[in-house]
Amino acid sequence: MKEIARTGRPGVRSGDLLRGAGSRLFNCLWGLLALAGAVQFARAAEPLVQADHVLIGRVTAGDDGDGVGFATVWLPRLERGVSCDENGEFVLDGLPSGVCELHVRRIGFHDAQLQLNIGERDSIRVTIELRPAGFQTDELVVSANKTTGSAPDDAVLRLEGAALRDRLGITMAQTLRDEPGIAEQSMGPAPARPVLRGLGGDRLLLLEDGTGTGDLSASSADHAVAIEPLHAANVEVIRGPRALLYASQALGGVVNVQREKIPRSTPAAIGGELTLQGESVNAGASAAVRLQGPAGPFALRGDYSLRSAGDISTPLGVLDNTQIDTRAGSFGAAIHGDRGSAGAAVNLYHSEYGIPPDPEAGHPGGASIELDRYGLEARADWQPSTDLINVLRADVSMQSYEHFEFEASGAAAVLFQRRSLQSGLQLLTADGEYLRGGTFGLAYTRSDRRYDGLVSTSDAIEQGIAATAVQALHLPALTLQAALRADLHVIDPAEEKLSRSVGNIRSRTFKGVSAALEARTKQCAGLSFHAAAMSTFRPPTGEELYSEGPHLAAYSFEVGNADLQAERGLGLEAGLSFRSEQFHAGLTAFRNSFTGYIYPRNTGERSTRRGDLYLYQFSGADAVMTGAEFQAGLMIDEVWHVAANFAFVNGELSDGGYLPMIPPASLHVEAARQLGSGELGLRLTAAAAQNRTGEFETPTAGYVVVDVFSGWNFSWMGALHAFNINVSNLLDREYRRHLNRVRHVMPEPGRSLRFLYRLYL
Amino acid sequence: MKVSNFSLRPGARFRFAQTLAIAALTLTFMTSCDDDDHDVHGEHFEAVGLVIYADGAEVLRLQDNQITGSLSLNVDGEVDYAVEFILEDGDIEVPHGDEVLTLSVEIDDDATAEVSDVDSEAYSFSLLGKQEGSAEVTVTLLHEGHADYVSLALPVIVAP
Structure with missing residues (x-):
C-alpha cells in the first residue's frame, strides 16, 4: 500500500530541485538570472x-x-x-x-x-x-x-502560412493529420498525438522550438500534448539523419513546432499577430496574441492564448465530457550581437479537458484531466573568429509538468509529475564546397517522474547523456548525409523491490549506438532519387518498466515489465520524385523492423484489483512495418490546382498477428481555385477499413469525408488581415478513426463550420 | 540605408519595454497563482479478490480472476452476505483503521434479485430473490469517490 499525503499538495522527495508551487518562483528567479547572464554574454561579445x-x-x-x-x-x-x-x-x-x-x-x-x-x-x-x-x-x-x-532542407514537410492557417486544429495532431503518412491518435478531442508511418509515442518526437515539451503525452493515449497550435509560426517534420540530433529513437521522425519563444532576430519595429478562431461542432472559441519588438539592445517577444470548447457534436448525438479549456503563454528576451546571441524565455501551459465516458471500459461517467506545465529555456550562440567553426551553441531547458486525473465524481485519483532538464552543447562547423551542415553535439537529460494516488508505479529518475555527429557531403550529382549517435541511459527507481506482476524492480542501464545514412540525387530532367537507412536505439521508459495500477483516464490497468530490453529499430526507405513547373509527384517505400518493439499488449484479461479494467502488459516483441506513400500536385492553369496523397502501412509481429493501433490506408485529394488574393477548395479524405487488428482490437470500417476550405487575405489600415472559413465533414457523415481509443463509443465530429481570423501587425 | 535593428524612438521603445514587462509580470503572477492544489486521496486498499460468506459459510470466492461458487437464494427469500477481501499476499481481511471506505453492490437485473442493506462498516449486504433466474452482482470498494477495488461480475442464482 502506498503512503500518500492526505491534504494539500502531495509531498516531494527531499532531493528534488523543483518542487510544487515553490518551483514556479524558482523558475522565475532562474529566468531572471539567465536573462542577466545573457546580457553579460552579449555585452562581452560586443567588443568582438x-x-x-x-x-x-x-x-x-x-x-x-x-x-x-x-x-x-x-x-x-x-x-x-x-x-x-x-x-x-x-x-x-x-x-x-x-x-x-x-x-x-x-x-x-x-x-x-x-x-x-x-x-x-x-x-x-x-x-x-x-x-x-x-x-x-x-x-x-x-x-x-x-x-x-x-x-538542401532537413524538413520533409513544412506547414506554414496559408496552409497552416487552413489546417490549424485544436491539437497539433489534428493540424497535421491530412499530411502524407500522418494519422491522428486520440482519446477524445484534447488528448491527441500525430502518428507517422504507424510510429507514434516517442518514436515520433514532438518538440517546440527544438526542445521537448516535458509532458507525458508519449506515454499514454489520454495525456495531452502541451503545445498550443495557435502559437505555431510553422511546423516541420524532420526525418533521416538529422532526426538523430534530437533523440536516438526517432525512427518516425521529429515534429518541430517553431514558436520562437526566444526571439531569433531583432525586429525592426513593434509587430505581432492577433488570432481569433471559432468552431461550431463544439461551440469552441479561442484567441491568441503575439507581440514582439525591439527595446534598447533587446528583442522582446510575448504570446498568450485562451481556448475554450464544449462537448463535441457527432451525427449520433453529443459526445459527453469532451470539453477543453486551455491557456498558454510565454515571454522571451534575447540580445543579438555580431558575434553571437543569447536569450531566455519562460512559458506556461494549463489545460483542463475531459475523456469521454466508456461504459465497456469501466467508466460510464468519463474522467477528466487537469495539467500544468511551466518551463524555462535559455540559449546562447557564439560565432568564434575561425574559418572552421560557424557557431558554438549552448542551450538548457527546464520543464515542470504535472497532471491530475479525476473520477467523474470529481475526486482526484491519480497524479503524474515530471520535472525534466534538457541541456546541450552544439558545434556547427563552417560549410565548405563539399562538406556542409556539420553538427557535433553533447546532450544531458534528466527526468524525475513521480506518481501519486491510485497507482503503485515506482517513482523513477531517468538520466541520459548522448554524443551526436551529423555531416553532409555535397557532390555534383549526389548529396550524402550521415549521422552517428551514442547514448547512455540510466533509470533509477525510488525503491528496489520484487513485484509479483512487474518483476524485479531495479536500476537499469542501457547503452546504444544509432546511425543513419541518406543519399539524395540532384534533379536530372526533373527526376531525383533518394535512399536512406537508419538504425535506432530506444531504452524503455520508467512507465514501461515499472507501471503497476489502474490508469484512470486511459481506462486500462497497466503493468510494466522490469526486464524489458532496449528496442532496436532499422529503417530502410527509397523514393523517386519528379518535379516540373506545373507538376510534381513522389513515391516512397519504407520498411521499419524492430527487435523488442515495446508496446502495451492488451492481455484480454481483467485486472484482479479492478475487474472493470482490462490488463495491459508492456511487452517487447519483434515487429516489422512496411508501407508506401505517394503524393502528387498539378497546377492545371493559372487558377486551378489539384493535389493528392496516399499512404499505407502494415504492422506485423514476427511471431504472427498484427500490431495494434496501425492506421488504415488513407487517401487525401484536394482541388482548389484561386480567387483574387484567396482560394476556395474541396478536400476529400478517404480511409480503408482496418481489419488487420492487434489482439483484442476491433476492426474499423472505411469512410469518405468531404471538407470545403477557403482562405483569403488583404491589407487594410496598414495591417494584413487573413481569413479562413472551412466546413469539415460537409455531408455530416458518421465515421470512426481507427486510432481513436473511444471510437466504439461515438463517431468523429459531425459537420462543423470553422472560422479563423489572423491580423498581422 | 537604415540599419533596421534600432529604429524606434526612445519613448516608443520605453513604452514597448514597459508593456512587455507588464506582460511578463502577469505571466509570472498567473504562473504562481494557479489553484491546482488537489487532494490525491491517501492510502488505498489494494485487494485482489474476495470471499463472500452466508451464515458464516463461504459461498463464493473470487481469486486470481477465477470464481468458485455463487450467490444462491430462492424467490421471496432474503439472504445476508458478508464480504472479506483477499490481499496480494493471500491474507483475507476487511478494511480497518482510519480508512474511509464504502461498500457498493450493484446488480445488473433487479427484476431477478434486489440488493439491500449494504453496510459499509460490517462489509455486508442482503439479496432478495424476486423471480426465478440468474443475474450478476459487482462488488466495489469505494474510497473518497473512486474505486479501490472492483470485482468481476459475480453469479446470482434465484431458484423457485
Whole structure:
C-alpha cells in the first residue's frame, strides 16, 4: 500500500530541485538570472564586433521592384535573422566565409531561398525578389549577384502560412493529420498525438522550438500534448539523419513546432499577430496574441492564448465530457550581437479537458484531466573568429509538468509529475564546397517522474547523456548525409523491490549506438532519387518498466515489465520524385523492423484489483512495418490546382498477428481555385477499413469525408488581415478513426463550420 | 540605408519595454497563482479478490480472476452476505483503521434479485430473490469517490 499525503499538495522527495508551487518562483528567479547572464554574454561579445562579412540586401515584390517592408530574412544554419525596414532593406553583419543559405519570408508572398557563396569580399549586395502568393509551390524566384538555387532542407514537410492557417486544429495532431503518412491518435478531442508511418509515442518526437515539451503525452493515449497550435509560426517534420540530433529513437521522425519563444532576430519595429478562431461542432472559441519588438539592445517577444470548447457534436448525438479549456503563454528576451546571441524565455501551459465516458471500459461517467506545465529555456550562440567553426551553441531547458486525473465524481485519483532538464552543447562547423551542415553535439537529460494516488508505479529518475555527429557531403550529382549517435541511459527507481506482476524492480542501464545514412540525387530532367537507412536505439521508459495500477483516464490497468530490453529499430526507405513547373509527384517505400518493439499488449484479461479494467502488459516483441506513400500536385492553369496523397502501412509481429493501433490506408485529394488574393477548395479524405487488428482490437470500417476550405487575405489600415472559413465533414457523415481509443463509443465530429481570423501587425 | 535593428524612438521603445514587462509580470503572477492544489486521496486498499460468506459459510470466492461458487437464494427469500477481501499476499481481511471506505453492490437485473442493506462498516449486504433466474452482482470498494477495488461480475442464482 502506498503512503500518500492526505491534504494539500502531495509531498516531494527531499532531493528534488523543483518542487510544487515553490518551483514556479524558482523558475522565475532562474529566468531572471539567465536573462542577466545573457546580457553579460552579449555585452562581452560586443567588443568582438568586427564583422567578417556584411550582407546588404533589399527584398522586392515581383517585377515592379517595390520594396517589401518587414520581410524576415533568416539564416537557418546560424539561426539568426533580421527584419527588413519599411523599404525592404536589411543589413546582416558578422557573416562567416563559406556557403551561406538565406530564407526570406513575408506573408502574402512565396518564401524565397538563396544560397550565397561568401568569399573574400567584405560586403555583398543582394536583391531578393518575392513572388506574390497564390498557391503554395516550391518554386522560388530569386535574383542575386551570387550563386542561386534551392538549398538542401532537413524538413520533409513544412506547414506554414496559408496552409497552416487552413489546417490549424485544436491539437497539433489534428493540424497535421491530412499530411502524407500522418494519422491522428486520440482519446477524445484534447488528448491527441500525430502518428507517422504507424510510429507514434516517442518514436515520433514532438518538440517546440527544438526542445521537448516535458509532458507525458508519449506515454499514454489520454495525456495531452502541451503545445498550443495557435502559437505555431510553422511546423516541420524532420526525418533521416538529422532526426538523430534530437533523440536516438526517432525512427518516425521529429515534429518541430517553431514558436520562437526566444526571439531569433531583432525586429525592426513593434509587430505581432492577433488570432481569433471559432468552431461550431463544439461551440469552441479561442484567441491568441503575439507581440514582439525591439527595446534598447533587446528583442522582446510575448504570446498568450485562451481556448475554450464544449462537448463535441457527432451525427449520433453529443459526445459527453469532451470539453477543453486551455491557456498558454510565454515571454522571451534575447540580445543579438555580431558575434553571437543569447536569450531566455519562460512559458506556461494549463489545460483542463475531459475523456469521454466508456461504459465497456469501466467508466460510464468519463474522467477528466487537469495539467500544468511551466518551463524555462535559455540559449546562447557564439560565432568564434575561425574559418572552421560557424557557431558554438549552448542551450538548457527546464520543464515542470504535472497532471491530475479525476473520477467523474470529481475526486482526484491519480497524479503524474515530471520535472525534466534538457541541456546541450552544439558545434556547427563552417560549410565548405563539399562538406556542409556539420553538427557535433553533447546532450544531458534528466527526468524525475513521480506518481501519486491510485497507482503503485515506482517513482523513477531517468538520466541520459548522448554524443551526436551529423555531416553532409555535397557532390555534383549526389548529396550524402550521415549521422552517428551514442547514448547512455540510466533509470533509477525510488525503491528496489520484487513485484509479483512487474518483476524485479531495479536500476537499469542501457547503452546504444544509432546511425543513419541518406543519399539524395540532384534533379536530372526533373527526376531525383533518394535512399536512406537508419538504425535506432530506444531504452524503455520508467512507465514501461515499472507501471503497476489502474490508469484512470486511459481506462486500462497497466503493468510494466522490469526486464524489458532496449528496442532496436532499422529503417530502410527509397523514393523517386519528379518535379516540373506545373507538376510534381513522389513515391516512397519504407520498411521499419524492430527487435523488442515495446508496446502495451492488451492481455484480454481483467485486472484482479479492478475487474472493470482490462490488463495491459508492456511487452517487447519483434515487429516489422512496411508501407508506401505517394503524393502528387498539378497546377492545371493559372487558377486551378489539384493535389493528392496516399499512404499505407502494415504492422506485423514476427511471431504472427498484427500490431495494434496501425492506421488504415488513407487517401487525401484536394482541388482548389484561386480567387483574387484567396482560394476556395474541396478536400476529400478517404480511409480503408482496418481489419488487420492487434489482439483484442476491433476492426474499423472505411469512410469518405468531404471538407470545403477557403482562405483569403488583404491589407487594410496598414495591417494584413487573413481569413479562413472551412466546413469539415460537409455531408455530416458518421465515421470512426481507427486510432481513436473511444471510437466504439461515438463517431468523429459531425459537420462543423470553422472560422479563423489572423491580423498581422 | 537604415540599419533596421534600432529604429524606434526612445519613448516608443520605453513604452514597448514597459508593456512587455507588464506582460511578463502577469505571466509570472498567473504562473504562481494557479489553484491546482488537489487532494490525491491517501492510502488505498489494494485487494485482489474476495470471499463472500452466508451464515458464516463461504459461498463464493473470487481469486486470481477465477470464481468458485455463487450467490444462491430462492424467490421471496432474503439472504445476508458478508464480504472479506483477499490481499496480494493471500491474507483475507476487511478494511480497518482510519480508512474511509464504502461498500457498493450493484446488480445488473433487479427484476431477478434486489440488493439491500449494504453496510459499509460490517462489509455486508442482503439479496432478495424476486423471480426465478440468474443475474450478476459487482462488488466495489469505494474510497473518497473512486474505486479501490472492483470485482468481476459475480453469479446470482434465484431458484423457485
